[in-house]
Amino acid sequence: MNEEEKALAAEYALGLLDDEEARRMTRLREDDPALGAEIAFWQEQMASLLASVEPIAPPPRILDGIEGRIFDDAHHQDWLGTLLLPENRPMLVAIVAAKAVLIAGILIFLL
DSSP states (O other), rough: OOHHHHHHHHHHHHSSHHHHOOOOOOOHHHOOOOHHHHHHHHHHHHHHHHTTTTOOOHHHHHHHHHHHHHHOTSOOOHHHHHSGGGHHHHHHHHHHHHHHHHHHHHHHHHO
């Protein structure tokens, strides 16, 4: 088994392949015991990692965003609410600064 096949087995075990690739790997797995063993290895590795990690609840804002995307919830924030989130403040500052420069340029041009 080459390195590319090992990488594909890991991606399959992690659920990272698209539907077509996953179906292909499922078919190949049935015919190739070495591939099946590699996939089982990665599944065991992930299971042991998950067993060693304490589950934590995400902050409510993050959980609401995830659930809103998954379930297309009508309660998700509008664009302004998203823009005002703390992680978007640098973008908000840049937008305000750009508007101030634009207004100043227009005023200078008109006066």
